[in-house]
Amino acid sequence: MRLKRFANIDPIEQHTSLKQFKRWRQERIRRLKMKDYSFTVPNVEPDIAYLENNRKWPSITWVGHSTFFIQFGGLNIITDPVWSTQMAFQKRLSPPGIPIEDVPPIDVVLISHSHYDHLNINSLRRLIGSRHLLVPAGLGAKLKKKGFIRIHELHWWESVMLNGVKFTFVPSQHSTRRNPWDTNSSHWGGFIIERPTSRSGKLVGRVSGLAAEPKTADGSEAQAQIASTAEPATERLHPFFNERGQAERPIISDFPTIYFAGDSGYFQGFKEIGRRYPIDVALLPIGAYEPEWFMAPQHITPEQALQAFEDIGAKWFVPMHYGAFKLADDTPREALDRLEAERRKRRIPDEQILTLPLGETWRLSGK
Template sequence: MPKIRYNNMNDASTDHSVQEFRQWRKERKGKKKDLSFRVPNVPPDIEYLHANRRDATITWIGHSTFLIQYEGLNLVTDPVWAKRMGLDPRLGEPGIAIGDMPPVDVVLISHSHYDHLHLASIRKLYREETTVIVPAGLRAKMVGKGFSNSIELNWWEEAVIGGAKITFVPAQHWTRRTPFDTNTSHWGGYVLEPAGHAQFRDGEEPVKGEEPALYFAGDSGYFPGFKEIGSRFDIDVAMIPIGAYEPEWFMATQHVNPEQALQAFLDVRADKMIPMHYGTFRLADDTPREALDRMEAERVRLGIKAERIQVLKHGETLRVNKSSFT
């Protein structure tokens, strides 16, 4: 039976030829980059995070890994505590040591790339009560690796766990872990709402829940799906990638640049944005300092208020109770 192959909206292609890979490597050798900047770490409030079951919080671990506390649940996005990615070492220590994490109720996986799906990290977090949510096409792999309480979702499908409704939403990307499984599982992001918080479309009034709605974008190039997500949900906080975009002629279809990240933020109509996917692994030729500087310059150009962009340090916790947005 042939394997299912997943596609992007409008069949946008992320394929690259061997010649293009060689051209990128050739260009990289001629670039001189200042790699001295590191994302700062702050000591996490471990005692508070273990005790908290009331406040909605977002704590940046690094890269695309967040501890999200929501509706009494501890959720972790794309958990990666790896010390290196391929031959490149991690650029900074995780914001919370994996042994200091509070018990994890839900693991959210955006796609199967190694910098987002790190099995050893999940294994250390997983317990009998943990639910792993993955894109369509990945459940069998996760169950085979011992994560029996795994469910998979297609775009726009949802799961309700405790008091949280979790919807899998589109992204523009691709997947591969071996030479033989390209795009055999899907990719996307997640929207978290209180269970019972109604979706809405343009022209309708949103129904406000007790907790803010959160959007975790996963990995994505810029695409029309951001506007569709913004039309379907009343998002308060958006976690959006800003790194791994250079060279742009190579990366544009799969990774937004900082300017596109801010446009995606406006498209999804969120109140606040947390940048991610920078400063942990050197996956492309851009640097964390360049990504932050370009984002800040574009924020000023667009007239976005500074307080709407929440640049977290590793280990820093942002409390995002609904009162923060009223």
């Protein structure tokens, strides 16, 4: 049987030839010698006590790269789980915001695509909890062979309901490969997390009984709001983060709509996503874009990330996909500096872009 190959919406040239790869590698040897990696994304002490006891109020904690710990509608959600200490022989630049042994039980895992910096099998195995996997079409069989059984495959615009929370798989511009023979044999995309509506998305499944309210020692429901014992230590952070007043985070609502973009080059699909969904928070990539002649089909630049932010009409933008690994020739500081320069050029209000330190929990509800 012929292997199914997935494709992008926009017709693009994928820079995957051996000749192009060799050219990039030769350029990279010269460039990396001139790069300054002295700046690293700061870490703050994660508020594990709050995360363990919170089952009511929405929150977002950046673990690193494209890994977020999200609490929404009583569910503990993890995106693109990667706790690897290195990637392609390059050591991790900053430790994960939450040690994997401290991660609370996971109800739902969102996997955007199969690349190794977005899907690490060992990390996935070490997570505890029911771990219902929502994955792109074509990836389920591979994960079943690895021993995972709670899997929902989704095509673009398909949705699944889990404990009253709606997850919709939306397009991105990318590709997939884990070995030389499986190129584009599974799909790629992002996810919309929202309260159920009838706006859009083909409902393809429903799962119940994923999560329960945490209990105290006497069996009663734990308080929904636990006092923080680990406020962000802003005085220890790099000035770039201090300028934005990291301790002050906006309060949104009990059920904000969250868009996790996964990995993507710039494409017109961002506008369609924005047309279909009133997005509150957009988790968008800003790194691994250099050299642009090679990376553009796969990864957006910081400037394109802001264009995507405007395309989808989101209210807040949390940058991701930078600061963890040397996947390309740009540095974490370069990505942030270009993001800031473009923000000023576009006159986007400073408070709409939240550069989260690793480990900080943004509580999206004021309750």
